[in-house]
Every structure is written in C-alpha cells, then in structure tokens.
Amino acid sequence: MSREDLIATYLSLSNIKGISNISINNIYRTLGSLKNIFKIDPKYLQEAGLSQPQIESIQKRSFDEKYVSRELELIKRYKIDILLLEDEHYPELLKNIPDPPALLYIYGDKSVLKKPSIAIVGSRESSIKGKSFAKKLSRDLAEIGFNIVSGFASGIDISAHLGAMEKGFTTAVFGNGLLKIYPSYHKKYIPEFYKKGCIVSEFPLEELPGPHNFPKRNRIISGLSLGVVVVEAAEKSGSFITAKLAIEYQRDLFAVPAWPEDQNRGTNKLIKEGAKLVENYFDIVEEYSNLFTISKDIDKNNYNTIINTNEKFTDIINILKQKPATIDEICMLSGKTASEVLQILTEMELNDLIIITGDGRYTLN
Numbered sequence: 001m002s003r004e005d006l007i008a009t010y011l012s013l014s015n016i017k018g019i020s021n022i023s024i025n026n027i028y029r030t031l032g033s034l035k036n037i038f039k040i041d042p043k044y045l046q047e048a049g050l051s052q053p054q055i056e057s058i059q060k061r062s063f064d065e066k067y068v069s070r071e072l073e074l075i076k077r078y079k080i081d082i083l084l085l086e087d088e089h090y091p092e093l094l095k096n097i098p099d100p101p102a103l104l105y106i107y108g109d110k111s112v113l114k115k116p117s118i119a120i121v122g123s124r125e126s127s128i129k130g131k132s133f134a135k136k137l138s139r140d141l142a143e144i145g146f147n148i149v150s151g152f153a154s155g156i157d158i159s160a161h162l163g164a165m166e167k168g169f170t171t172a173v174f175g176n177g178l179l180k181i182y183p184s185y186h187k188k189y190i191p192e193f194y195k196k197g198c199i200v201s202e203f204p205l206e207e208l209p210g211p212h213n214f215p216k217r218n219r220i221i222s223g224l225s226l227g228v229v230v231v232e233a234a235e236k237s238g239s240f241i242t243a244k245l246a247i248e249y250q251r252d253l254f255a256v257p258a259w260p261e262d263q264n265r266g267t268n269k270l271i272k273e274g275a276k277l278v279e280n281y282f283d284i285v286e287e288y289s290n291l292f293t294i295s296k297d298i299d300k301n302n303y304n305t306i307i308n309t310n311e312k313f314t315d316i317i318n319i320l321k322q323k324p325a326t327i328d329e330i331c332m333l334s335g336k337t338a339s340e341v342l343q344i345l346t347e348m349e350l351n352d353l354i355i356i357t358g359d360g361r362y363t364l365n
Contacts, residue, residue, distance in 0.1 A: 001035050004072065007082050009034050010103045011071050015063040018054050024102040026050070028085050067204070074205045080178065081106040089114070094223040097249050101202035101220060105178050108198030112169040115147040118284065119221045119246075121239045122156025122231035123264045130156060130232040130264065133256060135163035137229065140281035142168025147197070149173065149224050151217060151238075154183060156231045161189070165196040171224065174201035175217035176209035218242040226288065227252030229278060232264035243270055252287055254278045312344055313353065317364065320354065324361035 001009075013019055013034060027034060030048035038061060045055045075082060083090050083104040091113050094100050106113075120138055122130060138148045138160040148164035150157040152172040164170035172193060174182070178201050181187045193199055202220065203213060218241045222228055228246040230253075233239035246253045255267040255275040271277050278284060315334045319325055325333070330341050345362060348354045355365045 006035060006084065007075070007103070008068055008072060009037060010084050011068045012061070012063045013037060013058070014102050015067055016057050017062070018057055021099040021102055023048075023050060023054060025085065025098075025100055028102075033086050034084075071204060074179065075105075078107070078179065078205070080205065081110050083110070083113075091224055093117075093225070094220065097219065097223040099219070100223065103202065105201050105203075105205060106198050107178050108194045109169070109196075110198050112147045112171055112197050113200075113224070115145060115169065116288065117147040117149050117171065117225045119149040119225040119228040119242065120156070120160035120231060121150055121218075121221065121228065121233075121242050122160075123233050123237060123239065124153050124155040124157075125234075126155035126159075126232045126264065127262070130256075131159040134159040134231045137231070137278075137281055137284075138163030138170070139167045141284065142166070142170065144168075144281075144285065147171055149221055151175070151214075151221055151242075152182075152186060152199070153238075154186075156239075158186060158189070160231075161193070161197075165192055168196070170197040172197070172199045173217050173220045173224070174199060174203070174209075175213040177201060177203050177205040177207040179205045180208055182209040214238055215241055219245050222246045222249055222251060225251060227254055227284065229254040229256070229284065230267050230270060230275070231256045232258060232262075233266040233270075234264050235266040235269060237266065240266060240270075243275070252276070254284055313348060316341070316344055316348065317353075320362060320364045324357055324363035326361050330362065 013024060024034070026048045027037065027045070031044060037058065042055050042059065045058065074080070083106060085095065085100060085102050118141055120134055122134060134156045142148050142164040145168065148160055148170045150160045150170070150172065152158065152161065152174060161170045161172055170193070176182050178199055181190060200220070202216065218238055222242050222245040228242055228251060230239050230243050243253055253270065253275040255270040256278050257271060258265040258267050260268065276283060316330060319330055319333050327338065327341055327345070331338055334341065345354065352365055354362050357363055
C-alpha cells in the first residue's frame with residue numbers, strides 16, 4: 001500500500017460516524033496497522049473492542065469519498081506533512097494518552113516534535129506582566145533545548161510562542177484546520193513558525209474553529225508535553241482543562257502564583273492542589289535535570305560570563321550555588337576576612353548578582 005493510500009485509509013476511517021480516536025487506537029494496538037482495515041475479517045475488529053454497529057459501518061465503507069479526495073488534494077497542494085498513529089516518528093508521549101489523534105496535519109519543521117516539550121498556557125485576557133513572564137520563561141526554556149508547546153491563542157499562548165522563537169523552537173496546536181488561521185491577526189507570525197517550529201492540528205484542513213474543538217486541542221497540548229505550565233488563568237478556563245488533562249496523563253503540572261485579587265488567580269488554586277510553584281525557569285528545569293544533559297548548560301549560560309568577568313566572585317558564587325548563606329558562613333567557607341567578603345558582596349549586589357533574603361542571608365539573583 002502506498003503512503004497516499006494509507007493516508008486515505010486513515011482519513012476514511014476517521015470520517016465514519018461512531019469511529020472515535022479511541023476506537024482507532026484500539027485497532028492500531030490490536031492489529032499494528034490500519035492497512036487492510038476495510039478487508040479484514042470482522043473477528044479481528046471484535047478483538048479490538050469494536051461494537052457490531054461500528055464493524056458494519058467499516059464494512060459498508062460509510063465515509064464521504066468526496067471529503068477524502070478533497071483532503072488528499074489539499075495535502076498535496078499545500079505540501080502538508082502527515083503523521084499517522086502507526087508512523088515511527090509519531091510523538092511517543094502523545095501516543096500514550098487514551099485517545100491520541102489518529103492523524104496529525106503538520107506544517108513547518110516537524111523535527112521539533114522529537115525534542116523534549118514543555119507546554120506554556122494561560123488566559124487570553126492576560127496582564128502585561130503575565131505576557132512578559134510567559135515570553136521570558138519560554139525564551140529561557142527554548143534556549144536550553146525545550147520545544148515550547150501552546151495553543152496559538154491571544155495573551156499568554158502567543159507570548160510563549162514568540163519568546164521561544166527568539167532562542168529556539170515552538171509548536172502551535174490549532175483548534176481548527178491549518179488552512180484557517182485563528183485568530184486571523186496572528187497570521188503575521190506564521191512565516192516565522194515555519195522556520196522556528198511547526199503548526200499542528202488533527203482537524204480537517206478547512207475546518208473553522210468551534211468551541212467543541214478547543215478541549216480536543218488542549219488534550220494534544222498536554223499529550224505532547226512532559227509538563228504543563230499555567231501562567232495566568234481563571235477557574236473554569238481552557239487552561240484549567242489543559243492542566244487537568246496533564247494530571248490525568250501523569251504529566252508534571254506547574255503554575256505561576258497570582259495576586260489574590262487578580263481575575264486570573266486560578267493558578268493559586270492549582271498550586272494549592274499540588275502544582276509546583278514557578279518563579280523562573282530553574283523551577284522547571286530541575287525536574288528534568290536527570291533526563292537531559294542540560295544542567296551544565298544552565299551553569300554555563302548563567303555563571304561563566306559572571307565568573308570570567310571578575311574572578312574574585314568565583315568562590316562566593318560557588319558557595320551560594322549550593323544554598324543561601326550569611327556573611328559569617330561565607331567567611332568560613334571561603335577563607336576570606338569579613339571586610340573582604342563585605343566588599344565583594346557589595347560589588348555583587350550593585351551588579352544585581354545577589355540579593356539579601358528576609359533572614360539576612362545572601363542568595364544568587
């Protein structure tokens with residue numbers, strides 16, 4: 001069977017009413033491929049857990065042939081990449097959720113989906129500070145090597161994408177077809193996405209956005225990611241759906257604390273319920289330092305410039321990298337006199353390299 005024929009098979013099966021992503025996933029896990037799905041003995045479909053009405057619909061080929069032909073023509077015309085559930089390069093994390101998309105439409109650099117991914121999501125009605133934080137957080141994580149995943153919406157989502165593209169790569173998951181950019185005023189960013197990442201959707205190429213599509217999109221955002229960071233969110237928002245899915249999929253959940261009277265203070269509830277509080281990208285990176293060789297890169301990016309600029313800071317930086325310390329502790333660990341330590345600490349403080357905590361200890365900024 002040719003690649004085009006296999007894609008047509010997936011499109012056809014997905015178009016049959018009553019055949020869900022869960023059903024297709026069960027067929028894939030039972031048979032290993034959908035290649036001969038319309039010729040297969042019904043008993044194998046029963047073994048995959050399909051009901052009699054579902055089996056009959058498959059045998060009758062109850063799909064819209066015009067729809068399948070149209071999709072194939074658009075895929076070819078716009079050079080859309082397709083990832084099928086049985087493809088070797090289908091993202092493994094996404095494949096492990098209960099209802100992975102049978103077929104993913106992709107435009108741009110699909111290789112970024114092989115990178116470790118972190119989702120950053122939040123409110124469309126976000127604050128200036130929230131958007132600035134999301135942009136910086138994404139930029140820092142992307143610089144290390146994470147692919148930043150979000151939903152292309154206004155506010156936090158687009159800020160996360162833009163921050164990531166400054167230093168690395170990003171993936172936008174659409175709640176509509178790839179040929180229907182939403183929101184339309186984000187079209188100006190699309191060329192950059194093709195160079196610095198990709199856009200992804202499970203919806204037919206010309207499908208318009210609809211409220212019922214966004215929860216489906218959110219499961220892909222969570223499914224692609226090792227962890228989900230919620231920057232700002234009201235309770236009962238789409239970001240909360242993404243957060244709940246992260247918990248369901250046993251992914252890490254992170255949240256940025258909010259002022260108690262803020263409209264988007266829902267992140268505080270997530271923290272109370274067990275999400276890890278995030279103040280900077282270190283709070284996320286330390287969760288994955290055992291999985292990726294990134295901890296040394298962090299040290300290099302943040303400390304080598306300081307150390308090389310002024311070598312007398314080296315001993316104190318190394319001490320404070322371990323934990324915050326008082327002047328007496330720094331003197332004891334460094335072997336320097338109190339006057340020497342005070343002089344160095346003052347210079348470091350003036351350069352915003354350190355801060356003093358409430359209990360009089362010094363810590364790296």
